[in-house]
Amino acid sequence: MGRRLEVVGACALDCPDACSWVVTVEEDDAGGRRAVSLRGNPEHPFTRGGLCAKVNSYLEYAASPRRLLHPLRRVGPKGSNDFEQISWDDALDLMASRVRDAVERHGGESVWPYSATGTISVLQGCSGSGARLFNTLGASRHVGNICSPAGHAGMGFTVGAAASMDPADLRHSGTIVLWGTNTLTSNLHLWPFVTQGRDAGAPLVVVDPVRTRTAARADLHLAPRPGTDGALALGVMAGLVARGAADEEYLAAHALGWEEFRDTVLARWSPQRAAEVCGLGAAEVDAFADLVAARRPLGIRTLMGVQRHGGAAAAVRLVSCLPAVTGDYGRLGGGTAYSTGRFYGFDDDAHQRPDLRPAGPGRGLVMSRLGRELLTRSDPPVQVLVVWAGNPVVSNPDQRTTRAGLAREDLFTVVVEHTLTDTTAYADLVLPGAMQHEQLDLVDSYSHLYVQLARPAVPPPGECLPHTEIFRRLAARLGITDPAVLASDEELLRAAIGDETRGIPGVTLESLQEKGFQRIDVPEPFLPFAETFPTPSGRFEFASATAETAGAGRLPDYRPPHEALGGLALVSAANHYLVNSTFTDSPKHARAGDPVVLVHPKDAAEAGVADGATVRVGNDRGTFVAVVTVTDAVRPGVAATTKGLSRDRFPDGSSVNATTSDALSDHGGGATFHDNRVRLMPLEEPAR
Ligand SMILES: Nc1nc2c(c(=O)[nH]1)N[C@H]1C(S)=C(S)[C@@H](COP(=O)(O)OP(=O)(O)OC[C@H]3O[C@@H](n4cnc5c(=O)[nH]c(N)nc54)[C@H](O)[C@@H]3O)O[C@H]1N2
Numbered sequence: 001m002g003r004r005l006e007v008v009g010a011c012a013l014d015c016p017d018a019c020s021w022v023v024t025v026e027e028d029d030a031g032g033r034r035a036v037s038l039r040g041n042p043e044h045p046f047t048r049g050g051l052c053a054k055v056n057s058y059l060e061y062a063a064s065p066r067r068l069l070h071p072l073r074r075v076g077p078k079g080s081n082d083f084e085q086i087s088w089d090d091a092l093d094l095m096a097s098r099v100r101d102a103v104e105r106h107g108g109e110s111v112w113p114y115s116a117t118g119t120i121s122v123l124q125g126c127s128g129s130g131a132r133l134f135n136t137l138g139a140s141r142h143v144g145n146i147c148s149p150a151g152h153a154g155m156g157f158t159v160g161a162a163a164s165m166d167p168a169d170l171r172h173s174g175t176i177v178l179w180g181t182n183t184l185t186s187n188l189h190l191w192p193f194v195t196q197g198r199d200a201g202a203p204l205v206v207v208d209p210v211r212t213r214t215a216a217r218a219d220l221h222l223a224p225r226p227g228t229d230g231a232l233a234l235g236v237m238a239g240l241v242a243r244g245a246a247d248e249e250y251l252a253a254h255a256l257g258w259e260e261f262r263d264t265v266l267a268r269w270s271p272q273r274a275a276e277v278c279g280l281g282a283a284e285v286d287a288f289a290d291l292v293a294a295r296r297p298l299g300i301r302t303l304m305g306v307q308r309h310g311g312a313a314a315a316v317r318l319v320s321c322l323p324a325v326t327g328d329y330g331r332l333g334g335g336t337a338y339s340t341g342r343f344y345g346f347d348d349d350a351h352q353r354p355d356l357r358p359a360g361p362g363r364g365l366v367m368s369r370l371g372r373e374l375l376t377r378s379d380p381p382v383q384v385l386v387v388w389a390g391n392p393v394v395s396n397p398d399q400r401t402t403r404a405g406l407a408r409e410d411l412f413t414v415v416v417e418h419t420l421t422d423t424t425a426y427a428d429l430v431l432p433g434a435m436q437h438e439q440l441d442l443v444d445s446y447s448h449l450y451v452q453l454a455r456p457a458v459p460p461p462g463e464c465l466p467h468t469e470i471f472r473r474l475a476a477r478l479g480i481t482d483p484a485v486l487a488s489d490e491e492l493l494r495a496a497i498g499d500e501t502r503g504i505p506g507v508t509l510e511s512l513q514e515k516g517f518q519r520i521d522v523p524e525p526f527l528p529f530a531e532t533f534p535t536p537s538g539r540f541e542f543a544s545a546t547a548e549t550a551g552a553g554r555l556p557d558y559r560p561p562h563e564a565l566g567g568l569a570l571v572s573a574a575n576h577y578l579v580n581s582t583f584t585d586s587p588k589h590a591r592a593g594d595p596v597v598l599v600h601p602k603d604a605a606e607a608g609v610a611d612g613a614t615v616r617v618g619n620d621r622g623t624f625v626a627v628v629t630v631t632d633a634v635r636p637g638v639a640a641t642t643k644g645l646s647r648d649r650f651p652d653g654s655s656v657n658a659t660t661s662d663a664l665s666d667h668g669g670g671a672t673f674h675d676n677r678v679r680l681m682p683l684e685e686p687a688r
């Protein structure tokens with residue numbers, strides 16, 4: 001008889017929740033292991049035993065016949081997903097020879113380590129895995145701008161860093177605002193804390209152009225035009241001042257530039273003016289100000305929905321001003337709940353070793369502009385592209401350009417994956433990656449304050465390998481002998497955690513081994529901005545010299561979206577049953593459905609389309625095919641679909657990102673997916 005054991009791990013998908021899980025494993029007498037269940041860990045104080053509609057069937061997904069188990073070499077043309085199986089030896093020889101050749105002929109920067117967000121953990125995820133090897137090669141730097149740099153910039157100007165109150169403390173808020181985030185879909189485990197706050201009397205305000213499943217549950221739902229949140233924040237601020245709800249005493253002691261900012265706001269903004277810019281009723285903006293004025297502290301949860309626009313950094317900057325105006329940054333339940341990531345304090349330098357680079361910091365290549373970078377850079381041209389945990393053909397904007405870049409015949413592309421995707425179609429070599437319950441990892445979160453050790457519950461199937469092991473083997477094949485580059489997972493993990501003098505205080509591999517997770521060493525309750533802010537002045541900065549130097553203006557101001565006119569403003573946010581494009585290949589996740597576009601009855605009538613009609617949605621950049629749902633869940637002038645769905649769901653192989661642009665946000669260089677004007681066209685109109 002074998003034995004059963006339980007192994008604690010953690011989800012490393014790009015999701016704020018970073019759930020703790022328990023894998024039940026059956027071990028036979030010969031030591032062979034089989035995972036029989038994977039479920040949420042009830043011991044975890046934030047995720048409390050739940051997983052989600054995406055990951056509940058993770059083990060079935062891991063065992064799916066579509067899982068890649070062996071290295072593959074392309075035999076068909078680029079774009080075909082036509083491969084033959086080869087051995088790891090041959091795969092590594094081929095990859096090493098192409099890397100060596102590129103470095104010799106064009107220099108290290110002709111190699112692009114494109115580490116994407118399919119896994120965002122410390123050891124196996126986007127910032128850590130492979131870093132020592134690619135630093136040694138002097139490869140280009142991967143500028144991971146696809147998700148949140150605009151918000152980071154906006155928060156950086158006011159609060160001083162992309163730092164945040166503990167989102168779980170929304171349970172202590174007097175008024176809770178979910179601003180541009182669909183909590184029940186994209187940050188599920190925060191919801192019980194929101195409910196707790198509401199049970200204690202806090203009204204819930206949701207600001208979202210779409211009546212999402214989260215917005216439908218709000219006490220007050222405001223649906224501004226996409227990309228106009230900065231104006232709404234200014235209007236609410238003017239309303240608060242008019243109500244005498246600005247905490248002048250707090251502001252005098254803890255803020256910089258308040259009086260000057262207040263006077264410019266009052267001179268130029270009112271609930272009425274904001275309502276006009278946002279397409280709301282003035283009464284709605286007043287109702288928002290009334291709720292905030294009546295019940296403090298004000299806790300605002302904002303994530304990415306507000307920051308996928310031309311004026312994104314300005315919007316996040318302005319939203320973050322509201323809890324300062326009400327004087328709530330120092331109070332439990334008050335402030336902006338944005339990202340807790342920076343409180344971890346991993347020793348990135350020791351882990352990633354930027355000092356191994358042969359010369360300087362290296363050229364940066366912009367993730368969201370993969371296609372453009374591949375087609376236009378000649379200084380040197382990218383010769384080898386290594387993609388891991390990414391599916392840029394589906395997830396990057398401007399799909400036509402992405403495809404054109406990847407189709408370059410002289411480019412050697414390697415993709416590490418679990419399944420074949422629209423991106424592997426362009427790969428010369430596909431390598432089978434391990435999944436999270438099959439590898440050692442260290443997991444942080446952008447929504448809570450626990451660090452987690454994920455231990456392998458079972459060995460990877462077939463010839464799958466963790467990223468770290470793939471890069472060690474490649475390094476050896478390249479003749480690299482530096483022990484730092486060949487370091488084991490445990491050595492890398494210890495480097496990231498640090499010791500008594502550096503890294504995360506109070507955390508060691510041994511302390512993590514006890515329960516699998518541990519609260520990082522911050523006070524409880526956690527009031528990061530009670531005394532000071534990490535700004536140059538130590539105060540909340542309405543007036544910011546940093547912003548002025550960056551060209552963002554000394555005082556915050558509204559910046560309109562890039563695409564403000566014509567057609568429908570199309571928002572393409574998180575799909576409830578997928579994480580970006582991860583799981584699209586799974587029959588279990590078929591509930592993600594076929595591509596749908598939500599359109600207001602007025603716009604449907606104008607375009608002459610009925611509910612259930614199949615249409616082409618698009619603009620000059622490209623089109624995709626979707627089924628129309630006529631609904632008042634979107635306002636006139638706005639349409640909504642979801643991100644992530646891939647080729648199998650689209651008759652012509654394109655997806656929503658055929659229509660999005662690769663333009664960047666005002667500051668921070670963020671992608672602008674929700675800043676996208678489209679038209680509805682008859683299906684017969686050909687794809688571009
Ligand atoms: N189920 C699921 N969960 C996910 C993901 C997923 O794909 N599926 N993705 C993960 C990732 S990578 C991320 S970054 C996070 C993102 O999660 P969120 O931060 O929640 O971001 P989005 O899904 O982009 O958009 C959230 C909401 O913002 C709204 N929105 C769009 N434009 C605007 C605007 O201009 N103003 C306002 N106020 N709202 C706007 C959208 O309608 C949407 O309902 O979720 C993570 N969690």
Ligand SMILES: Nc1nc2c(c(=O)[nH]1)N[C@H]1C(S)=C(S)[C@@H](COP(=O)(O)OP(=O)(O)OC[C@H]3O[C@@H](n4cnc5c(=O)[nH]c(N)nc54)[C@H](O)[C@@H]3O)O[C@H]1N2
Pocket residue numbers: 014116117118119146147304308388389390391392394395396397416417418419421433434435436572573574579580581582583642643644656657660673674
């Ligand atoms: N239209 C539109 N597009 C968007 C967005 C939007 O709001 N609207 N949001 C953007 C955002 S927020 C993000 S973060 C990006 C995400 O874009 P990407 O980072 O490219 O993420 P995915 O598309 O999920 O691709 C991840 C791939 O990695 C694979 N994978 C998952 N786990 C692992 C692993 O452990 N190892 C390996 N080797 N592979 C793994 C999955 O099978 C999947 O194919 O998409 C962006 N795209």
Ligand code: SF4
Pocket residue numbers: 011012013015016017018019050051052053054055188189579
């Ligand atoms: S995707 Fe998010 S909610 Fe689902 S298990 Fe992973 S961390 Fe938890």
Ligand SMILES: [Mo]
Pocket residue numbers: 014117146147304
């Ligand atoms: Mo993201």
